[in-house]
Amino acid sequence: MEPVVRWTGHEAGLLRQALRKNVKDFAAEVGVSPRQLTTWEKRGSSIRLQPDNQTSLDTVLARADMPVQQRFAKSLTERAAAGPDERxxxxxxxxxxxxxxxxxxxxxxxxxxxxxxxxxxxxxxxxxxxxxxxxxxxxxxxxxxxxxxxxxxxxxxxxxxxxxxxxxxxxxxxxxxxxxxxxxxxxxxxxxxxxxxxxxxxxxxxxxxxxxxxxxxxxxxxxxxxxxxxxxxxxxxxxxxxxxxxxxxxxxxxxxxxxxxxxxxxxxxxxxxxxxxxxxxxxxxxxxxxxxxxxxxxxxxxxxxxxxxxx
Incomplete structure (x- = not known):
């Protein structure tokens, strides 16, 4: 799967859900504290992650097996398709x-x-x-x-x-x-x-x-x-x-x-x-x-x- 162009708290949360991991275990895999991860997910698309964190998330996604990547991709596209579009x-x-x-x-x-x-x-x-x-x-x-x-x-x-x-x-x-x-x-x-x-x-x-x-x-x-x-x-x-x-x-x-x-x-x-x-x-x-x-x-x-x- 192609790397995510821009990681925000929303994409990080979707990846955690696709991996079916709790906050503590996913935070440890990404290399951040559970508190920091919770903040990301709470702020969603309004927070753009630091480059080192984006790289870490790219690595977690690349290492994930195909079912995880498919669940993550489906979540991303469902949100894009269902999201508001005024035009x-x-x-x-x-x-x-x-x-x-x-x-x-x-x-x-x-x-x-x-x-x-x-x-x-x-x-x-x-x-x-x-x-x-x-x-x-x-x-x-x-x-x-x-x-x-x-x-x-x-x-x-x-x-x-x-x-x-x-x-x-x-x-x-x-x-x-x-x-x-x-x-x-x-x-x-x-x-x-x-x-x-x-x-x-x-x-x-x-x-x-x-x-x-x-x-x-x-x-x-x-x-x-x-x-x-x-x-x-x-x-x-x-x-x-x-x-x-x-x-x-x-x-x-x-x-x-x-x-x-x-x-x-x-x-x-x-x-x-x-x-x-x-x-x-x-x-x-x-x-x-x-x-x-x-x-x-x-x-x-x-x-x-x-x-x-x-x-």
Missing amino acids: AEQLLRTGAPAIRHEADGKLMVQVDEGIYLAGPDGTPDWLDTYLIDQFPTTNADYARFVAATGHRPPQHWPGGTCLASLRDHPVVWVTWHDATAYATWSGKALPSARQWEKAARGPKGRIYPWGNEPTAAKCNVAEAGIGMTTPVDRYQSGVSPYGVVDLCGNAWEWCSTESEPGRFELKGSAFTSPFERVTPSLHNAANATMRDNDTGFRCVTAVPNSDDRPG
């Missing part, structure tokens, strides 16, 4: 209402027509209005598709049945053909790479869905140390300007754009990827038959007429 809360509270699609029941949000700044150079581009799934296709969504069509279930479902613990995680182990079959069944389509990028970056070409600051805590990437997918609604602080969630990290998403014969673009990166790969303008592609534990999808559709919108 996200305002956007999700006052943004355009989501539309529930009549076929698969997923919430979709509207991306208005107009120019947006595309690619790493911010080149002006135009797209018509469309709707995009607010969240990636989950295992629960895909299970309804499998039940209705008899389509092959993903290989990580024991006996072909989705585990209850994964129902709200993005479906993975799906090929481009699998994703396209779901989209066809639901009366939708896979987004083009341009549609996906605009939904993620907004019209002004921000670097990430949440802005221009490289904040790894807003998505499930390799640095988090979780090592698997997470629920699609966990990282709402990473919401895009249009109210689209979980676009970066967690699972790569198939697009309809063919980069060369038989290969299609992937967007968003995954829990297996370093944070540097989450940039929505990044180009990535894979063979249409590829399936992996970090690759899923979401869908788009045209905006219905006002008199026949799904309720």
Whole structure:
């Protein structure tokens, strides 16, 4: 696991809990007094530890076994995901209402027509209005598709049945053909790479869905140390300007754009990827038959007429 960038009393307390040690034993391992450790934990994020103490905590974390490191990483990311984020809360509270699609029941949000700044150079581009799934296709969504069509279930479902613990995680182990079959069944389509990028970056070409600051805590990437997918609604602080969630990290998403014969673009990166790969303008592609534990999808559709919108 990567060292913590900045240790405060909060991170020290989480590491102690991950190690399942009492204050006295953990203080002895770090090389401070129990009283000092208690003060750290009481003051939480308001106290920044001295360099020698930070180094000591780095060493304790590096020596910890994998279950401890995973518990510590999960605690860190859960706090980051659940923490207050004024921009996200305002956007999700006052943004355009989501539309529930009549076929698969997923919430979709509207991306208005107009120019947006595309690619790493911010080149002006135009797209018509469309709707995009607010969240990636989950295992629960895909299970309804499998039940209705008899389509092959993903290989990580024991006996072909989705585990209850994964129902709200993005479906993975799906090929481009699998994703396209779901989209066809639901009366939708896979987004083009341009549609996906605009939904993620907004019209002004921000670097990430949440802005221009490289904040790894807003998505499930390799640095988090979780090592698997997470629920699609966990990282709402990473919401895009249009109210689209979980676009970066967690699972790569198939697009309809063919980069060369038989290969299609992937967007968003995954829990297996370093944070540097989450940039929505990044180009990535894979063979249409590829399936992996970090690759899923979401869908788009045209905006219905006002008199026949799904309720």
